[in-house]
Amino acid sequence: MKPKGTAAILEALCIAAIASISAVPASAQQVRRISYSDYRDKVYAAWLGQVTGAAYGFPFEGKARNAIQLDHTLKVWDDAVVDDDYYYEMVALYGFERFGVGMTVEQLGTMWKEYKAGTWGSSEQARFALERGIKAPDSGSPKYNRWFHTIGSQFSSDIYGMISPGMVNLAGAVARNYSHVNGYAEGSDGAVFVAACISEAFFETNPTKIVRQAAQLIDPRSNYRKAVDFVLQSYEQGKSWRDVAAESEARWRPDYPQLNNSVANGALVALGILYGDGDYVKSINVVTQTGDFTDADCNAANVSSVVGAMRGPKALPASLTDQFHDRIYGDHMGPLKFGRVIDEKISNLADRIATVGEKNLLANGARREGGTLVIPVQTAKTQPLEYFDINDYGSLWNPDWKLSGGARGGAGATYLIDDVLVTFPRDARPCLLERTVAITASNAKLYFEAGAVGGRPWRLQVMADDDIALNQGIGSAGAAPAPVAHIPGAIEEQEPQPEWTPVTVDLSAYKGRTIVLRLYQWAPFSQVPGPAYWRKARLE
Numbered sequence: 001m002k003p004k005g006t007a008a009i010l011e012a013l014c015i016a017a018i019a020s021i022s023a024v025p026a027s028a029q030q031v032r033r034i035s036y037s038d039y040r041d042k043v044y045a046a047w048l049g050q051v052t053g054a055a056y057g058f059p060f061e062g063k064a065r066n067a068i069q070l071d072h073t074l075k076v077w078d079d080a081v082v083d084d085d086y087y088y089e090m091v092a093l094y095g096f097e098r099f100g101v102g103m104t105v106e107q108l109g110t111m112w113k114e115y116k117a118g119t120w121g122s123s124e125q126a127r128f129a130l131e132r133g134i135k136a137p138d139s140g141s142p143k144y145n146r147w148f149h150t151i152g153s154q155f156s157s158d159i160y161g162m163i164s165p166g167m168v169n170l171a172g173a174v175a176r177n178y179s180h181v182n183g184y185a186e187g188s189d190g191a192v193f194v195a196a197c198i199s200e201a202f203f204e205t206n207p208t209k210i211v212r213q214a215a216q217l218i219d220p221r222s223n224y225r226k227a228v229d230f231v232l233q234s235y236e237q238g239k240s241w242r243d244v245a246a247e248s249e250a251r252w253r254p255d256y257p258q259l260n261n262s263v264a265n266g267a268l269v270a271l272g273i274l275y276g277d278g279d280y281v282k283s284i285n286v287v288t289q290t291g292d293f294t295d296a297d298c299n300a301a302n303v304s305s306v307v308g309a310m311r312g313p314k315a316l317p318a319s320l321t322d323q324f325h326d327r328i329y330g331d332h333m334g335p336l337k338f339g340r341v342i343d344e345k346i347s348n349l350a351d352r353i354a355t356v357g358e359k360n361l362l363a364n365g366a367r368r369e370g371g372t373l374v375i376p377v378q379t380a381k382t383q384p385l386e387y388f389d390i391n392d393y394g395s396l397w398n399p400d401w402k403l404s405g406g407a408r409g410g411a412g413a414t415y416l417i418d419d420v421l422v423t424f425p426r427d428a429r430p431c432l433l434e435r436t437v438a439i440t441a442s443n444a445k446l447y448f449e450a451g452a453v454g455g456r457p458w459r460l461q462v463m464a465d466d467d468i469a470l471n472q473g474i475g476s477a478g479a480a481p482a483p484v485a486h487i488p489g490a491i492e493e494q495e496p497q498p499e500w501t502p503v504t505v506d507l508s509a510y511k512g513r514t515i516v517l518r519l520y521q522w523a524p525f526s527q528v529p530g531p532a533y534w535r536k537a538r539l540e
Contacts, residue, residue: 040350044354045308046198046309047162049305050158050301051328058075101359112139125182126182150187154190160178160191161199168200168213172199196217197273198309201307210306217381227251230251258410260295260298276307327346358373391414397420402433404434424529424532446503449503449534449535450534451534457476459524465516469507475498519534
């Protein structure tokens with residue numbers, strides 16, 4: 001299915017949440033109470049825990065897993081560098097301070113553009129889109145963001161749980177809405193899960209209840225929910241975390257092969273929360289030992305935020321946290337220069353998040369009694385399913401064609417660049433574009449352009465019913481690396497220039513018949529497989 005508009009989701013879900021509260025007489029409402037000072041301290045612990053967890057997990061990101069019990073970071077830091085695990089949340093905080101808690105997702109997108117948020121993965125694609133004039137939430141949609149299903153939204157949504165303590169529906173609604181800056185579907189599901197876990201952790205110390213409550217916000221048909229449910233069930237069956245991690249990775253990595261995918265990594269976050277038992281050092285050890293080639297720093301940061309909100313500052317070992325000297329500092333993130341210096345106190349950021357959090361609570365049914373926040377209890381309500389199958393790129397490219405066999409990533413991916421469809425087979429089977437058409441005198445010729453990148457050809461096969469109408473190689477074997485693309489909308493830093501081949505297929509022999517047209521992308525086994533590029537398909 002095509003992605004639907006997202007601007008009204010936060011408003012609709014928040015209205016529903018508030019209506020369910022206001023429908024109950026005030027005297028009968030169940031509430032949670034937390035002193036503002038305790039709330040602020042737990043925000044500080046969640047925020048500092050996140051910063052520390054990211055630094056702890058960084059040496060294992062995309063590399064061999066942590067193999068030993070570590071009680072220290074492998075690198076000693078003088079301060080916390082500006083890192084995507086919390087920088088995008090800092091930009092969201094700046095947005096709340098500028099626009100208020102009613103900030104729109106489009107306004108958050110303007111903050112991303114101003115502060116140059118977005119260095120890798122779906123977040124980088126979001127920045128590219130924003131710089132091209134595409135506004136949020138479209139910057140996170142599959143149409144403009146090929147990595148919509150990866151982890152960017154998941155690791156940048158901790159703050160939405162921090163500003164919605166004890167109100168999981170509110171946390172999930174806020175996270176769903178703002179996650180559309182840099183994600184959609186599975187990517188946004190990860191944002192909802194993490195924010196809801198943190199929200200619940202302010203009042204709940206049982207990891208099972210935290211994970212179950214948060215998971216209930218996600219539709220059971222979502223692969224993300226299925227992955228988390230498997231971890232929950234396995235934990236309750238008493239399986240070892242190593243066995244659960246291995247089984248989860250074996251199930252989900254073939255479908256989501258990227259280092260930074262949201263589904264497999266989200267399952268590992270759930271595993272770290274459950275098997276960490278609320279102990280900070282144990283939790284980050286578990287989550288960095290779960291597998292090779294995982295997004296270990298992001299996962300450790302998410303788990304750390306949950307433990308911080310659950311246990312407060314005393315849970316964080318000073319031997320891990322003191323090295324940062326209460327400072328986040330830097331003028332770049334990876335290769336991306338900000339054009340400004342970021343120099344913030346960790347404690348000050350936490351205080352400011354708590355200030356925004358109080359405003360968010362008061363705007364959504366909570367109240368303050370002296371120094372205490374009185375927060376309505378919310379029963380988790382499942383959000384509407386948000387779904388986009390990777391093969392839906394076929395109909396998004398051209399509604400006359402149906403795509404199958406596309407890959408989400410890994411050796412290659414399927415995505416859209418304006419009017420160009422890029423495909424790559426999910427496995428040894430080919431990608432297929434298919435349509436049924438009645439052939440007449442006015443549409444007896446099929447035209448399209450097929451492209452390949454240098455040195456990575458593929459075989460095009462056109463089938464008319466069961467007849468082979470065309471069978472030819474596309475692209476040149478052994479060619480020099482292709483220059484960057486000048487396809488309208490392509491990102492020069494990312495997209496190679498394909499070598500285009502005009503294709504004409506005569507279908508006049510099928511006049512008066514309704515036939516099934518199939519366009520296959522076969523990967524050659526004797527060469528490095530490459531993506532197929534498709535454009536300008538038409539029948540005339």
